[in-house]
Amino acid sequence: MQLTALLVLFSALKLACATSANHDATSCTLVASGGDDAPQFLAAMKSCSTVIIPATTTLNISTRLNMTGLDNKTLNLAGTVRFNPNIPYWTGNAFSFPFQTQITFWILGGTNIIVTGGGTLDGAGQAWYDAFASNSTLLRPIILTIFQAQNVLVKNIRMINSPEWFNLVNEGKNVTYDNITINAVSTSSHFISNTDNFAYLADLWINGWDIYRSDNVVIKNSVINNGDDCVSFKPNSTNILVSNLNCNGSHGISVGSLGQFAGMFDIVENVTSSNVKMSNAQNGARIKAWAGANVGSGIVKNITFNNFVVNNVDSPLTVDSCYMTNATACTQFPSNTLIQDVFFNNITGTSSGSLVASVSCSPDGRCSDINVNDFEVKAGSGTAKYTCQNVQILGDAASQFPTCTVT
C-alpha cells in the first residue's frame, strides 16, 4: 500500500516536472539520471515553482545552464550540483562575458529567486587547475552567475573548487548571499611553490565574489577559503553591504581594480564592509585603480571598512591608484579614477611583515577625504611601516603615517 502510494506520488512529481501546463504551485524533486542532468534541471526550473534536489542526489551538469527570466522560484538544494569537467565542452560552450574575458557554467536570472537548502555547488576544479598548468590562457568557468536578476536570496549553500571565480553578480538588483561556505583546495603538484597551496590558487584568480554593474547587494555571515579576492567590487557596484565574513588565504576585500579599460567610466559608490576576519592574506581592506597611458576613468566614493581583524596579512590597509604602473608612468599618466570619502575604521590584528598600511595615490589630488581611525595593527616582524604618497590622511590615526611623499 505504502509503496503504491509512493509510486503514484513519484509519477505525479515526474509528470509535474515534465509538463509545462498548470504549474503555478508545483514542487518537483529531481533524481540523478545517470547522464547529463542539465536538461531535467532546466525543465524543472522553468515549469515548477519549487525544485528540490534531495540530500542523496548529485546532479551531473554536463551542458550549460541558461536559467534566465525566471519568476518566483525556489531551488531547494540539499544535495549536490556538480559541473562535469569536460574542458573542451565548456571552453567552447560556456556563457562568456567580455568583461575581463570571463566564462560561466550557469546564468540564473529573473525576479524573486531563492536558492537554499544546505547543499553544495561543486565546480570540480581539480581538472581545471591541472589543465591550467599546461595552458595559462585556459578560460575557466565561474560556478554561479546571478545574471540580470532582481530580488535574489542565496542562503545556506556550500561552494567548492570553482575553476575560477565562485560567484559573479552581473546586472543584479537586490541580491543577498547569507551563510555561504566557500572552499577551494587543490591536491595536485602543479603550482605548489613552497608548499603554499594558496599562492597558486591566487594565480588561478579564484575569487569568492565579484560584483559588476549591480546595485543593492548584501553578502553576510560567510566563510571563504580561497586564493584571490575574498570579495571584489568591480565597475558599477553601488549600495553594497558586506558583513561578518571570515576570509582565509585571499587577496582581501577589494574595491577594483577600476579604470582599467580605455573609454569606460567605472563607479563604485556606497560600499560598507564590516566585521571581517582576514587571515593569511595578501591584503585586508583594499582599493585599487589603474593609472598609465590608455586606461579608463571612474569614481570611488563613500567606501567604509569597519572592524577588520587581520592575521598574517601582507598589507592590511591598501589604497593603490598607481595599480599596474611603475612610478615614472604613474607620475606621467596619473589615474583618471578619483577616490573620495573613504573610511578605514577599527582595523586591528597583526600583519605578516613590517608593512601595516600603504596609501599610494596618483599625483594631482586623485585621492581626497581618506580617513583612518582606530588603526591598531601590529607588525608581524620589525617596526610597523606606514607608507603614503600624494594624499592627506585624515582621522585619528593620521599621525601614525609619515609625511606623505609627493611625486
Ligand SMILES: *[C@@H]1O[C@H](CO)[C@@H](O)[C@H](O)[C@H]1NC(C)=O
Ligand atoms: C555525467 O554526464 C556525462 C554526459 O552524459 C557523462 O559522460 C559522465 O560520465 C557523467 N559523469 C558522472 C560522474 O556521472
Ligand SMILES: *[C@@H]1O[C@H](CO)[C@@H](O)[C@H](O)[C@H]1NC(C)=O
Ligand atoms: C538564455 O535563454 C533566453 C530565453 O530562452 C534567451 O533569450 C537568451 O538569449 C539566452 N541567453 C544566452 C546568454 O544564451
Ligand SMILES: *[C@@H]1O[C@H](CO)[C@@H](O)[C@H](O)[C@H]1NC(C)=O
Ligand atoms: C510572483 O509573485 C508575486 C507576488 O506574490 C505575484 O504578484 C506574481 O504574479 C507572481 N508571478 C508569477 C509569474 O507567478
Ligand SMILES: *[C@@H]1O[C@H](CO)[C@@H](O)[C@H](O)[C@H]1NC(C)=O
Ligand atoms: C588554451 O586554452 C585556450 C582558451 O580556453 C584555448 O583556446 C587554447 O586552444 C588552449 N591551448 C592549448 C595549447 O590547448
Ligand SMILES: *[C@@H]1O[C@H](CO)[C@@H](O)[C@H](O)[C@H]1NC(C)=O
Ligand atoms: C529584496 O529581495 C528579497 C528576496 O531576497 C525580498 O524579500 C525583498 O522584498 C526584496 N526587497 C525589495 C525592496 O524588493
Ligand SMILES: *[C@@H]1O[C@H](CO)[C@@H](O)[C@H](O)[C@H]1NC(C)=O
Ligand atoms: C548555514 O548553512 C549550513 C549548510 O551549508 C547549515 O548546515 C547551517 O545550519 C547554516 N547555519 C545557519 C545559522 O543557518
Ligand SMILES: *[C@@H]1O[C@H](CO)[C@@H](O)[C@H](O)[C@H]1NC(C)=O
Ligand atoms: C587558511 O589558509 C592557509 C594558507 O594560507 C592554509 O594553510 C590553511 O589550511 C587555511 N585554513 C583553513 C581552515 O582552511
Ligand SMILES: *[C@@H]1O[C@H](CO)[C@@H](O)[C@H](O)[C@H]1NC(C)=O
Ligand atoms: C557605469 O554607470 C555609468 C552611469 O550610468 C555609465 O556611464 C558607465 O558606462 C557605467 N560603466 C560600466 C562599466 O558599466
Ligand SMILES: *[C@@H]1O[C@H](CO)[C@@H](O)[C@H](O)[C@H]1NC(C)=O
Ligand atoms: C549613495 O547613497 C546616498 C545616500 O543614501 C544616495 O543619495 C546616493 O544616490 C547613493 N549613490 C548611488 C550611486 O546609489
Ligand SMILES: *[C@@H]1O[C@H](CO)[C@@H](O)[C@H](O)[C@H]1NC(C)=O
Ligand atoms: C554611504 O554608503 C552607505 C552604505 O554603504 C550608506 O548607508 C550611506 O548613506 C552613504 N552615505 C552617503 C553620504 O552617501
Ligand SMILES: *[C@@H]1O[C@H](CO)[C@@H](O)[C@H](O)[C@H]1NC(C)=O
Ligand atoms: C573593533 O573591532 C573589534 C573586532 O571586530 C570589535 O570587537 C570591537 O567591538 C570594535 N570596536 C568598536 C569601537 O566598534
Ligand SMILES: *[C@@H]1O[C@H](CO)[C@@H](O)[C@H](O)[C@H]1NC(C)=O
Ligand atoms: C615604466 O613603464 C613604462 C610604460 O609601461 C615603460 O615604458 C618604462 O620602461 C617603465 N620604466 C621602468 C623604469 O620600468
